[in-house]
Amino acid sequence: MSGIIGYIGDTSAVRVILDGLRRLEYRGYDSAGLATVCDGELFVCRQVGTLDQLDEQIRAQAVPGSAGIGHIRWATHGVPAHENTHPHTDAGDRIAVVHNGIVENYAALKKKLSSRGVRFRSETDSEIIAQLIGFYLKRGAETLEHAVHCALMDLKGNYAIAVLDKHNPEKLLAARSGSPMMVGIGEREMFVTSDAPAIIPYTRRVIFLDDYQVAVVGRSGAVITNLSGNVVDRQESVIDWDVTEAQKEGYPYFMLKEIHEQPRMIKKILLLKLDFKRLHLKLEELQAIKQKLSAAHQIIIQACGSSYHAGLIGREIFEYFSGIHTDVEVSSEFRYRDLTAGTDCLVLSISQSGESGDTLAAVRRAKQKGMSTLSLCNVVGSSISRESDSVLYLQAGPEIGVASTKSFTAQLFNLYLIAIFLGMMKRIIKRELKDSLIKELTFIPSLLKKVLGEEPLIEAIAHKYAGYRDIFCVGRGINYPCALEGAHKLREIAGEHASAYPAGELKHGPIALVDETVACVCIAPKSQTYDKMVSTMQKIRARNGRVIAIAGEGDEEIGKYADDVIFVPVVQEIFSPLVVSVALQLFAYHFAVKRGREIDRPKHLAKSVMVE
Numbered sequence: 001m002s003g004i005i006g007y008i009g010d011t012s013a014v015r016v017i018l019d020g021l022r023r024l025e026y027r028g029y030d031s032a033g034l035a036t037v038c039d040g041e042l043f044v045c046r047q048v049g050t051l052d053q054l055d056e057q058i059r060a061q062a063v064p065g066s067a068g069i070g071h072i073r074w075a076t077h078g079v080p081a082h083e084n085t086h087p088h089t090d091a092g093d094r095i096a097v098v099h100n101g102i103v104e105n106y107a108a109l110k111k112k113l114s115s116r117g118v119r120f121r122s123e124t125d126s127e128i129i130a131q132l133i134g135f136y137l138k139r140g141a142e143t144l145e146h147a148v149h150c151a152l153m154d155l156k157g158n159y160a161i162a163v164l165d166k167h168n169p170e171k172l173l174a175a176r177s178g179s180p181m182m183v184g185i186g187e188r189e190m191f192v193t194s195d196a197p198a199i200i201p202y203t204r205r206v207i208f209l210d211d212y213q214v215a216v217v218g219r220s221g222a223v224i225t226n227l228s229g230n231v232v233d234r235q236e237s238v239i240d241w242d243v244t245e246a247q248k249e250g251y252p253y254f255m256l257k258e259i260h261e262q263p264r265m266i267k268k269i270l271l272l273k274l275d276f277k278r279l280h281l282k283l284e285e286l287q288a289i290k291q292k293l294s295a296a297h298q299i300i301i302q303a304c305g306s307s308y309h310a311g312l313i314g315r316e317i318f319e320y321f322s323g324i325h326t327d328v329e330v331s332s333e334f335r336y337r338d339l340t341a342g343t344d345c346l347v348l349s350i351s352q353s354g355e356s357g358d359t360l361a362a363v364r365r366a367k368q369k370g371m372s373t374l375s376l377c378n379v380v381g382s383s384i385s386r387e388s389d390s391v392l393y394l395q396a397g398p399e400i401g402v403a404s405t406k407s408f409t410a411q412l413f414n415l416y417l418i419a420i421f422l423g424m425m426k427r428i429i430k431r432e433l434k435d436s437l438i439k440e441l442t443f444i445p446s447l448l449k450k451v452l453g454e455e456p457l458i459e460a461i462a463h464k465y466a467g468y469r470d471i472f473c474v475g476r477g478i479n480y481p482c483a484l485e486g487a488h489k490l491r492e493i494a495g496e497h498a499s500a501y502p503a504g505e506l507k508h509g510p511i512a513l514v515d516e517t518v519a520c521v522c523i524a525p526k527s528q529t530y531d532k533m534v535s536t537m538q539k540i541r542a543r544n545g546r547v548i549a550i551a552g553e554g555d556e557e558i559g560k561y562a563d564d565v566i567f568v569p570v571v572q573e574i575f576s577p578l579v580v581s582v583a584l585q586l587f588a589y590h591f592a593v594k595r596g597r598e599i600d601r602p603k604h605l606a607k608s609v610m611v612e
């Protein structure tokens with residue numbers, strides 16, 4: 001889960017590479033390095049610690065060259081140490097390689113090369129790639145490309161790599177299998193990167209590589225081949241993200257910035273997906289697969305983490321609006337299950353990054369079983385979006401904070417749009433109802449603004465409870481998954497124990513843990529189970545637990561049963577997750593700030609998890 005950038009052009013490679021690495025800093029890293037080539041020499045700089053330290057080292061050394069590769073590392077094999085930092089070189093110091101992913105068979109390959117006299121210098125799995133390329137070149141591979149193809153054919157696991165060769169200063173090579181990699185096309189300059197934000201200031205024109213493809217990149221273009229060396233035709237795509245979207249714009253953390261972006265983001269989604277005059281949904285992606293959708297008698301939503309929680313809310317929404325039976329599965333389980341559903345089942349995969357390894361594997365499995373696959377992704381051109389039969393993009397813009405916030409809300413919003421579309425298609429929703437539902441959705445941006453306006457109060461409440469031993473989040477019906485997501489955010493960002501329960505389950509066990517050291521966030525907007533929720537709150541208070549209620553504005557009674565109340569705008573119960581989730585995001589954020597946590601780089605977590 002590292003980041004890669006490569007550059008070849010007319011300007012100083014180190015400046016572009018360092019700038020790109022800074023844009024990937026949010027991924028969290030423990031070391032960084034780069035390599036350039038100039039006058040037949042390879043220059044390699046590696047540094048454990050911050051990018052500023054790497055910058056200092058580069059200034060001291062005055063690293064030349066207008067072609068190079070860089071890497072920020074989040075250690076998987078081998079501790080953060082100088083020798084384990086990328087780029088890795090081959091034994092002859094001819095080749096430099098940066099790698100993202102895991103080479104599963106590196107131990108066997110290392111043994112093989114060691115027995116032939118190759119000396120290894122790191123504990124990483126990545127070094128084997130540089131050593132293999134060097135080995136094949138020494139053994140007589142005719143070209144760098146040929147040596148890279150041979151090396152890649154030896155690997156098991158996943159990789160995105162960029163390769164630099166001091167004997168071929170006019171080109172960079174990049175390849176992928178299971179980890180993202182794209183080529184950026186500029187004006188007499190070209191880039192390779194694992195993540196679009198690294199190159200957005202320079203170009204938005206990209207070619208996404210597919211698995212087992214190799215890009216040979218020169219100053220004015222790239223040729224893409226497969227591992228047999230045959231040229232493959234790849235379409236160019238345009239990334240429509242704004243440079244400012246990948247900057248903090250005065251906020252202390254990306255997470256807070258992204259929470260505040262949500263009203264604007266929903267407005268943008270509405271503009272793109274709605275004909276305001278006719279209150280008509282413009283979901284061309286779904287129109288194109290209308291036949292498959294109308295044949296679907298069952299939907300399985302599969303996703304991980306926060307996206308899974310969005311899926312649980314999606315089930316309620318789909319069944320409510322379209323009447324289609326919907327199941328929700330965690331991808332890592334779904335991918336290994338005996339699938340009994342038939343070909344009339346639509347598998348909807350939800351993923352912000354579009355790269356979660358388990359979700360991708362489950363898409364492949366569903367396709368093998370003949371099921372239709374639709375994905376809801378944020379990152380354009382990501383693996384899941386490309387491998388699914390069809391894709392609906394979230395249009396949330398780049399999400400940099402490790403914790404999902406705006407992408408979660410965008411997932412929910414898109415799920416409402418899909419469900420209303422399905423409801424119309426299945427003739428469950430009549431035109432008048434569709435018009436009133438859509439009107440209600442157009443109010444969401446201003447309602448989210450209102451929730452954000454409550455931030456000072458939410459901050460005060462979060463600070464008040466930041467010292468508690470344990471936080472419970474409880475909800476019912478469509479707000480139970482909101483409770484799951486609220487607890488998930490607290491665990492991720494605050495690094496504290498938090499658990500979520502359906503309110504009705506509390507009395508079947510978890511209530512045994514409630515005492516004055518436990519604070520319970522009780523999600524209680526007006527709903528068909530409101531009275532039951534109030535009764536749960538009373539049970540918690542009877543055991544000295546503290547109650548923080550999230551309730552609808554104007555609910556004057558709720559204060560009697562809660563220690564503190566966060567009021568959110570009143571909406572139909574089915575839409576309540578939109579307002580409730582934003583309040584919970586602010587609560588988790590301020591709770592974590594009070595705890596002194598590294599908000600954008602939570603411990604042990606990475607933004608996209610491609611490995612199993």
Ligand code: F6R
Nearest residue numbers: 305306307351352353356403404
């Ligand atoms: C939560 C979070 C993770 C992701 C999960 C799935 O804040 O960031 O739980 O939701 O790893 O990631 P995607 O949606 O990219 O598949």
